[in-house]
Amino acid sequence: MKILVCISNVPDTTSKITFTNNNSEFNNTGIQYIINPYDEIALSKAVDLVNGGADGTVTVINVGDVSTEPTIRKALAIGADQAIRVNATPKDAWFVANQIAEYAKSNDFDLILTGRESIDYNGAQVPAMLGELLSIPSVSIAKKLTIEGNEATIEREIEGGKEVLTANLPVVVGTAEGVAEPKIPNMRGIMGARSKPLEIVEPIAVAALTSFSHYETPAIRSNVKLIEESNVNELVNLLHTEAKVI
Amino acid sequence: MSVLVYIENTEGLLKKSAFEVASYASQIANLQQTQAVAISIGDVADTELQKLENYGISKVLTVTNDNLKSFINQAYASIIAAGAQKEGADIVVLSNSFSGKGLAPRIATKLEAGLVSGAISIPTFNADSTEVKRTAFSSKAIATVTITSPIKVITLSPNAFEVEEHKVSAQIENFVPEIATTDFNTIVKEIVRATDKISLPEAEIVVSAGRGLKGPENWGMIEELADVLGAATACSKPVSDAGWRPHAEHVGQTGIVVSPNLYIAIGISGAIQHLAGVSSSKTIVVINKDPEAPFFKVADYGIVGDAFVVVPQLIAALKTYKGNS
Ligand SMILES: Cc1cc2nc3c(=O)[nH]c(=O)nc-3n(C[C@H](O)[C@H](O)[C@H](O)COP(=O)(O)OP(=O)(O)OC[C@H]3O[C@@H](n4cnc5c(N)ncnc54)[C@H](O)[C@@H]3O)c2cc1C
Numbered sequence: 001m002k003i004l005v006c007i008s009n010v011p012d013t014t015s016k017i018t019f020t021n022n023n024s025e026f027n028n029t030g031i032q033y034i035i036n037p038y039d040e041i042a043l044s045k046a047v048d049l050v051n052g053g054a055d056g057t058v059t060v061i062n063v064g065d066v067s068t069e070p071t072i073r074k075a076l077a078i079g080a081d082q083a084i085r086v087n088a089t090p091k092d093a094w095f096v097a098n099q100i101a102e103y104a105k106s107n108d109f110d111l112i113l114t115g116r117e118s119i120d121y122n123g124a125q126v127p128a129m130l131g132e133l134l135s136i137p138s139v140s141i142a143k144k145l146t147i148e149g150n151e152a153t154i155e156r157e158i159e160g161g162k163e164v165l166t167a168n169l170p171v172v173v174g175t176a177e178g179v180a181e182p183k184i185p186n187m188r189g190i191m192g193a194r195s196k197p198l199e200i201v202e203p204i205a206v207a208a209l210t211s212f213s214h215y216e217t218p219a220i221r222s223n224v225k226l227i228e229e230s231n232v233n234e235l236v237n238l239l240h241t242e243a244k245v246i
Numbered sequence: 247m248s249v250l251v252y253i254e255n256t257e258g259l260l261k262k263s264a265f266e267v268a269s270y271a272s273q274i275a276n277l278q279q280t281q282a283v284a285i286s287i288g289d290v291a292d293t294e295l296q297k298l299e300n301y302g303i304s305k306v307l308t309v310t311n312d313n314l315k316s317f318i319n320q321a322y323a324s325i326i327a328a329g330a331q332k333e334g335a336d337i338v339v340l341s342n343s344f345s346g347k348g349l350a351p352r353i354a355t356k357l358e359a360g361l362v363s364g365a366i367s368i369p370t371f372n373a374d375s376t377e378v379k380r381t382a383f384s385s386k387a388i389a390t391v392t393i394t395s396p397i398k399v400i401t402l403s404p405n406a407f408e409v410e411e412h413k414v415s416a417q418i419e420n421f422v423p424e425i426a427t428t429d430f431n432t433i434v435k436e437i438v439r440a441t442d443k444i445s446l447p448e449a450e451i452v453v454s455a456g457r458g459l460k461g462p463e464n465w466g467m468i469e470e471l472a473d474v475l476g477a478a479t480a481c482s483k484p485v486s487d488a489g490w491r492p493h494a495e496h497v498g499q500t501g502i503v504v505s506p507n508l509y510i511a512i513g514i515s516g517a518i519q520h521l522a523g524v525s526s527s528k529t530i531v532v533i534n535k536d537p538e539a540p541f542f543k544v545a546d547y548g549i550v551g552d553a554f555v556v557v558p559q560l561i562a563a564l565k566t567y568k569g570n571s
Binding site for chain 1: 381
């Protein structure tokens, strides 16, 4: 089985998010970058599915400039066999999906995995765009994934429940928690990652359709109103008369 | 020009989010001096669809076909895109629901449309671009996204937009688009619904608990509190990681993002990753025995106290309140 895993390079979850240039750009000063946590689940699943190389190969792909290479190397350390970096700063999901689709078209993958969304721009757009660009099925928020022969069985979340569906390969799956336990690279993986192939591909010309033009940070709540432990009636009263939520 | 809005149903009944997106789409149509057309897929009675006219929808396309009884992502996306073309829609609106997230990118790709996911406000229309606000960085920021393509697809964040009644009269029309057989590439095998439970992303009140509850055996009072309030239950990540609660209840940066009217956090410290998923809640109540817990800094109301003492008292007080009102 040939698996492609799409990897996004995102600010660490503990990052304080601030902006520069008149609040038009994310301020990356002092920010540590990590593999998007959902992509880590996708990658861990892919590594499990190929059984340490016995049953196939795992290729990771990232659309990014040279600064994303440490994240790509970490993906190789977790267990991917090879990596592709499309040498471009991602402009929007449309741009990224087209770059990945272009690579996937000439490389017959059986399975394409992405995270359900990236934790920076949270668009959750790439998996289904890829499915559409490649004319194959896509499932955007998968909680479980099993492959048997040529068939994928996928459990996806729906409001107030879950749905189980099947699709023939190839298929695009956006993975959420539950699909796999995230793997932590070991020393052997880290050493091995240095010599694994990382190919750099130049982007195709695609115009972005959207852009992030301005940011605000959400209003900070005015000071918390503390209520005595022994006075829960007061809380009920405030929720009714002041907050008007009950 | 028109605005096309996709209306979701659960077993023939319109979802709560359906009225949100209908109201949102008709307000956009009003701004653009055009009409808002809804599209529904699957078996939904005309009397149910007619309800949309209370929210400014003047036409409903209904697509019923035996092959479409369950959700087929590709086929549904093709139908909605065909509906947009038929109606000459330059704006397509969906809910940012689990299904909406699977459909919108495919529709946007078909229409070469710029897509904004999880919008929280009505767009601003400029001469050559459209601006829409949404959250970014897992709710740590609000971003303004500019769309430059002629056609735009927008998914609306659940609970972010106040539904407004605006009565018009709606005509219901059967729509029979051609769907390629290759669009039927997935087969739904099973649907499991927790019928007695309120869906977390759509809930107006959420009662959430963390590691402070000590173990799964103590969730009885959390469920009872949720019951009294008509709320959905949620939890912090370590709680679902430990298997105390199902993953589907985990909120935060790597879980579900919620924006209810009221979020009650019990025995949750308020780590930055947790706050990312709940900070757009309208009112936050924190119950924690540690006065230094970071959650208090983002709360509207707080009780410093032991959950095992406070929660039962709160349940009793709410029962009295509900009994009197
Ligand atoms: C990559 C990454 C992603 C993450 N994503 C998420 C996420 O999406 N969602 C999430 O929730 N976490 C996430 N986390 C974990 C997060 O950092 C915290 O560890 C987690 O939120 C803490 O959960 P908690 O508040 O339940 O537990 P703790 O931090 O252990 O807090 C328990 C709280 O309970 C209080 N308490 C104890 N006993 C009582 C009592 N009897 N009565 C009242 N209060 C009591 C304590 O004072 C304490 O504040 C993530 C972490 C990482 C590294």
